Amino acid sequence: MKLTLKIWRQDNAKTKGxxxxxxxxxxxxxxxxxxxxxxxxxxxxxxxxxxxEFDHDCREGICGQCSLVINGQAxxxxxxxxxxxxxxxxxxxxxxxxxEPFRANAFPVIRDLKVDRTSMxxxxxxxxxxxxxxxxxxxANSTPIHHDIAESAFDSAACIGCGACVATCKNxxxxxxxxxxxxxxxxxxxxxxERMERVIAMVTTHDDEGFGSCTHTGACAMVCPQEVQLxxxxxxxxxxxxxxxLVKD
Amino acid sequence: xxxKKGLFKTSVGRKNLxxxxxxxxxxxxxxxxxxxxxxxxxxxxxxxxxxxxVANQHDMYNAYSHFLVHFWPITIVAxxxxxxxALHIIDALLITLNNWKAKGEKYAVIDNSTSTxxxxxxxLIGTIIGIFIVMHMVQFWLQYKVLKIEHDxxxxxxxxxxxxxxxxxxxxxxxxxxxHIVHGIxxxxxxxxxxxxxxxxxxxxxxxxxxxxxxxxxxxIPIILYFK
Numbered sequence: 001m002k003l004t005l006k007i008w009r010q011d012n013a014k015t016k017g018x019x020x021x022x023x024x025x026x027x028x029x030x031x032x033x034x035x036x037x038x039x040x041x042x043x044x045x046x047x048x049x050x051x052x053e054f055d056h057d058c059r060e061g062i063c064g065q066c067s068l069v070i071n072g073q074a075x076x077x078x079x080x081x082x083x084x085x086x087x088x089x090x091x092x093x094x095x096x097x098x099x100e101p102f103r104a105n106a107f108p109v110i111r112d113l114k115v116d117r118t119s120m121x122x123x124x125x126x127x128x129x130x131x132x133x134x135x136x137x138x139x140a141n142s143t144p145i146h147h148d149i150a151e152s153a154f155d156s157a158a159c160i161g162c163g164a165c166v167a168t169c170k171n172x173x174x175x176x177x178x179x180x181x182x183x184x185x186x187x188x189x190x191x192x193x194e195r196m197e198r199v200i201a202m203v204t205t206h207d208d209e210g211f212g213s214c215t216h217t218g219a220c221a222m223v224c225p226q227e228v229q230l231x232x233x234x235x236x237x238x239x240x241x242x243x244x245x246l247v248k249d
Numbered sequence: 250x251x252x253k254k255g256l257f258k259t260s261v262g263r264k265n266l267x268x269x270x271x272x273x274x275x276x277x278x279x280x281x282x283x284x285x286x287x288x289x290x291x292x293x294x295x296x297x298x299x300x301x302x303v304a305n306q307h308d309m310y311n312a313y314s315h316f317l318v319h320f321w322p323i324t325i326v327a328x329x330x331x332x333x334x335a336l337h338i339i340d341a342l343l344i345t346l347n348n349w350k351a352k353g354e355k356y357a358v359i360d361n362s363t364s365t366x367x368x369x370x371x372x373l374i375g376t377i378i379g380i381f382i383v384m385h386m387v388q389f390w391l392q393y394k395v396l397k398i399e400h401d402x403x404x405x406x407x408x409x410x411x412x413x414x415x416x417x418x419x420x421x422x423x424x425x426x427x428x429h430i431v432h433g434i435x436x437x438x439x440x441x442x443x444x445x446x447x448x449x450x451x452x453x454x455x456x457x458x459x460x461x462x463x464x465x466x467x468x469x470i471p472i473i474l475y476f477k
Binding site for chain 1: 254255256259260261262263264265344347348350351352353354355356357358359360362363364365368369371432435436438439440441442443444446449
């Protein structure tokens, strides 16, 4: 199949970028979107041009490293998929695709389609952990957890931190990401010790990193590869309000 | 890192203020509607000597307005309401400015299929309502309550809605209000931290039908008065 790609090219965060058009032919519909970019880069390398830089790692939909906004949709048109798991069969032969980086002030462009998402790492560092003794793994059944709670915590923990929620949000809010991390630990007994300090610290860091406020449009939950629920944000708001009322200075 | 916390600080806290003030305004809207509905009760509905010397719609509406202006607890609630509206607007501006600042460069292609038009345009809808409220208050509240130029509020209302374009403007304001309520009520509960799935499912439908019923009831009043 043939595709016309309008790809965002930008040297670094300080320079202005622009969309550059590339025509690709003889593509297989079974290729993943990233494999198609590999084909493009091979052709660019042969011509001696700078290749298109983009983030990727596992290419099996679990690491959260790939990004891209394809025709205005974070991770492409499938919804609840990562870009690496989006295949060319999702597009029409001869279609023009606009490929842009995840955009938010908290995600400065490093080069081309690669963005700096360390702002999300700093949110995790500020509270997305538990403090406990390390050593041998404890006997799993020594901490009783109700099956439904374990499942619910796991649903939140499934967040791979890709940033699609931020990229698609009209406010560039990372509320879904923070809520998944807050919710995951708030639901489990291991997370109770730092439950209140955690949510306050993570929300504070979220704001300091320059993310916006959630206005509940629900767009984030529609693109989340791990289907983190919009209600997790409500849960985070509950945790925040509870913490503000109960925490001691 | 300086820890910021407070029920009305941070990106989460500021939404609390939006929610609390918004829900209070919704509560007021119910009371306001009950008063308005007096305007469309047919005269025949009032038994003779219904309420002392109130025997028709005209007297009933004016008696009700007089009561609102001269009963002191209502005055206190009114000031709380003005404060709520002011805070709702200021908070909305602060949140919106901050959200604009958070946004990166504009996407070349924007796909809006993942959210509703109403949820994305609460600011725009709110601005229309804001302009409408100013006009509405200049027309009635200022004339009757502040300047005390007009003593027969019923006649003032009736005269206003004899003008067809006035009816159109009011209908636009009311439609905007309905849209704002539908997203606002659901969003407010989410902001305040109501997270059980079953409850939020019910609230979503309550918000939808409440907004619809409120808008319909508000909307029929100017139309009925126009044809009266």
